Amino acid sequence: MDTHGRSGDPLRVLNGEIVGCTRCPRLVAHREAVALAPPRRFRGERYAARPLSGFGDRRARLLLIGLAPAAHGGNRTGRIFTGDRSGDWLFRALWEARFASQAESARADDGLRLRDAYVTAAVRCAPPGNKPTTREMRRCEPYLLRELELLRRVRVVIALGRIAWRAYLRARRLLGRPLPGRAPIFAHGAVVRFADGVTLIGSYHPSQQNTFTGKLTRPMFRRVFTTARRALAGRARRPGADRSDRDRRPAARIGRGAPLRASRPAHPDGLGHAPRHHS
Numbered sequence: 001m002d003t004h005g006r007s008g009d010p011l012r013v014l015n016g017e018i019v020g021c022t023r024c025p026r027l028v029a030h031r032e033a034v035a036l037a038p039p040r041r042f043r044g045e046r047y048a049a050r051p052l053s054g055f056g057d058r059r060a061r062l063l064l065i066g067l068a069p070a071a072h073g074g075n076r077t078g079r080i081f082t083g084d085r086s087g088d089w090l091f092r093a094l095w096e097a098r099f100a101s102q103a104e105s106a107r108a109d110d111g112l113r114l115r116d117a118y119v120t121a122a123v124r125c126a127p128p129g130n131k132p133t134t135r136e137m138r139r140c141e142p143y144l145l146r147e148l149e150l151l152r153r154v155r156v157v158i159a160l161g162r163i164a165w166r167a168y169l170r171a172r173r174l175l176g177r178p179l180p181g182r183a184p185i186f187a188h189g190a191v192v193r194f195a196d197g198v199t200l201i202g203s204y205h206p207s208q209q210n211t212f213t214g215k216l217t218r219p220m221f222r223r224v225f226t227t228a229r230r231a232l233a234g235r236a237r238r239p240g241a242d243r244s245d246r247d248r249r250p251a252a253r254i255g256r257g258a259p260l261r262a263s264r265p266a267h268p269d270g271l272g273h274a275p276r277h278h279s
Contacts, residue, residue, distance in 0.1 A: 048078030054120030
């Protein structure tokens, strides 16, 4: 799972640039300020308080894109989704689907290894109120573009939330990769198959706001990874007749029952209200 490889390795170089980034003054100030005033349970811990690179298997066929590090999760531990409740959900799901060596991850040095999977984010620093500005997202965008260019084996992308979904679609456009005639709308369980063979799957973010309220349940989350496994094996359910080329209704969805209407939650990432943990 070495994502920092040999000296001069392009992914290592990129990750070094990411962790040294100071492009967004507001995010720099916030990530450092929260480290100076941690909640009681984390007092005495030294926060990483820096931008976070992606991590995982450099030959991964599965790419997961989140929103941004959690202020007291990844911003504390130095690894995205590590040490917060969103990560508890994510790593258990990855482990159950045989993409991870263990079901939990509390520290960056806890021995977790991802198999055939790579985890990254649309924004690399913890944003105030869990809401990055458009300008901040654009400043982070080149990092995602370069990751997509370097992770050449990726065949399935899971977007954890609306912002990640839109960030990936925009990245495809900027990289000149095939897109439907109309942009597919985010929904939990939405599945989009692109002409280059890549499959995009939408999922609600495993934030507390979604998991505590039951908007996202473990069976719902588990089905997302089952679909990813099937897509990697060439058995993914195909979106019906390229629906996204004809209109802006949600793409085909996984799970039982009639498709739900695409929700328009208050939070732009499909998280409801701003969550506490949102790597």
